[in-house]
Amino acid sequence: MRPFQVYVAKDSEHAVSLLCEHAPRAVILAGGTDLLVDLKHGSKPWDVIVDISRAEDLNAITLTGEGLAIGARVTHTDIMRSPVIRESAPALIDAAHSIGAVQTRNLGTIGGNLMTCVPSMDSGPALLALDAGVTIRGPEGLRRLPLAELFVGPRKTSLAPTEILVDIVIPKHNLGKPLVFLKFGLRKGQALALVNVAAGCRLNGGKVWEPTIALGAVAPTVIRAQAAEAYLAGRAPSEQNLSETGRIAAQEAKPISDFRASADYRRDLIAVLVARALRQACAGTEIEQAEMIA
Amino acid sequence: MTDIAITVNGELRKASVPSETTLLQLLRDNFQLTGAKLGCDVGDCGACTVIVDGAAVNACLMLAVQAEGRDIITIEGLANRQVFHPLQQAFEESGALQCGFCGPGVILSAKALLDENPDPDVYEIRDALAGNLCRCTGYTKMIEAVQNAARILRGEPEISSRMISR
Numbered sequence: 363m364r365p366f367q368v369y370v371a372k373d374s375e376h377a378v379s380l381l382c383e384h385a386p387r388a389v390i391l392a393g394g395t396d397l398l399v400d401l402k403h404g405s406k407p408w409d410v411i412v413d414i415s416r417a418e419d420l421n422a423i424t425l426t427g428e429g430l431a432i433g434a435r436v437t438h439t440d441i442m443r444s445p446v447i448r449e450s451a452p453a454l455i456d457a458a459h460s461i462g463a464v465q466t467r468n469l470g471t472i473g474g475n476l477m478t479c480v481p482s483m484d485s486g487p488a489l490l491a492l493d494a495g496v497t498i499r500g501p502e503g504l505r506r507l508p509l510a511e512l513f514v515g516p517r518k519t520s521l522a523p524t525e526i527l528v529d530i531v532i533p534k535h536n537l538g539k540p541l542v543f544l545k546f547g548l549r550k551g552q553a554l555a556l557v558n559v560a561a562g563c564r565l566n567g568g569k570v571w572e573p574t575i576a577l578g579a580v581a582p583t584v585i586r587a588q589a590a591e592a593y594l595a596g597r598a599p600s601e602q603n604l605s606e607t608g609r610i611a612a613q614e615a616k617p618i619s620d621f622r623a624s625a626d627y628r629r630d631l632i633a634v635l636v637a638r639a640l641r642q643a644c645a646g647t648e649i650e651q652a653e654m655i656a
Numbered sequence: 657m658t659d660i661a662i663t664v665n666g667e668l669r670k671a672s673v674p675s676e677t678t679l680l681q682l683l684r685d686n687f688q689l690t691g692a693k694l695g696c697d698v699g700d701c702g703a704c705t706v707i708v709d710g711a712a713v714n715a716c717l718m719l720a721v722q723a724e725g726r727d728i729i730t731i732e733g734l735a736n737r738q739v740f741h742p743l744q745q746a747f748e749e750s751g752a753l754q755c756g757f758c759g760p761g762v763i764l765s766a767k768a769l770l771d772e773n774p775d776p777d778v779y780e781i782r783d784a785l786a787g788n789l790c791r792c793t794g795y796t797k798m799i800e801a802v803q804n805a806a807r808i809l810r811g812e813p814e815i816s817s818r819m820i821s822r
Contacts, residue, residue, distance in 0.1 A: 363676040368658070368721050391719070398678070398717045399698045411675070415722055439711070463787025464765060466699055468711040469718065551786030552700055 434473025486584035487560035513583035665733030691731035702788035705761035731760035754792035
């Protein structure tokens, strides 16, 4: 690796002041699973590393009045072991478990996964399907934006070079919403998604209510399949309707062909995975309702 | 240069290294602990796996400065001159290694698993070893060895593959 200077930030405010001092030649280091690869093999001109892996205000998982706040440097392993996430947003656990392997899940963070912003990120779809927001700290203080507005393109976010991600907030009304994450990769371990999907809904009088469908690895960023959502809303969760929803989602996506899979294959995967995730989510909803009646 | 003090296999070790030094380079080049291997150097192969504060990590993906003050276990910390660690004993008895390059990483991943979960099922063992690429063994005997080591560590009689084959 070419030489650089490392500054250890004690909290997010300290990190921002270090970024202000050294931007744009400074970069944030959290888990390092992406950044170290970039530092070894990339061509970015960074010569200052702001290490937030010890920042005190970025590693909590907290239920607040607003919802569930997950600190930016919470690791994928932390997510898998969190009782509150298991209770309120278990799809995040499936997503975290699908990432890399134990060693990279022990280091890699949810904030890093979002900020690296590769289209195949596994943390994105479930959070996007739950309408998550992100808190950003910059020189002027904190601001909040919808997660969808963080994503700009492959490896590109909307953050300024002097801003950092503080936490991800899942709104209260979506905690406990039936949501299923499915990933299709070429292997179980150490594999990027060819397609990943998070889809969920509630059932109201036998009709689908508030369906949300998010897709990864099939567009420049993780996206919501809005036309598919609009089609399914208010319809019965029949096999035919779920298949049609999957078909519409596949049309909305813009997958590319690469050495892992062709665009056509990815479209087929979207249709199958969206229908499968919705089927599972609806089954979960019915079970919960039956339990409530009992 | 950055001054670093970490605990390695129970011993406080110090070094002064450039900031761009990885934990793997620190262990191998400064402390001459060459059990952790340099394989892919990008976090795919797991040959550099060490245990940091109880968690298996890729030493190639961690800067040495990030390890400051932390507690590291490498393969050199498992055996002493008299006895093998039960994992090493079980790996030897099962013939679970062939070329052996992946071995230190595999055994440390297995140790991190057994430290937290003394009775893992096959799927939990496979999940724990998914980040350690082995191109020789096909993993079957490794999984058997981890199960045997778990039995030894729980104080139960081990089931030796030699005994099975007889």
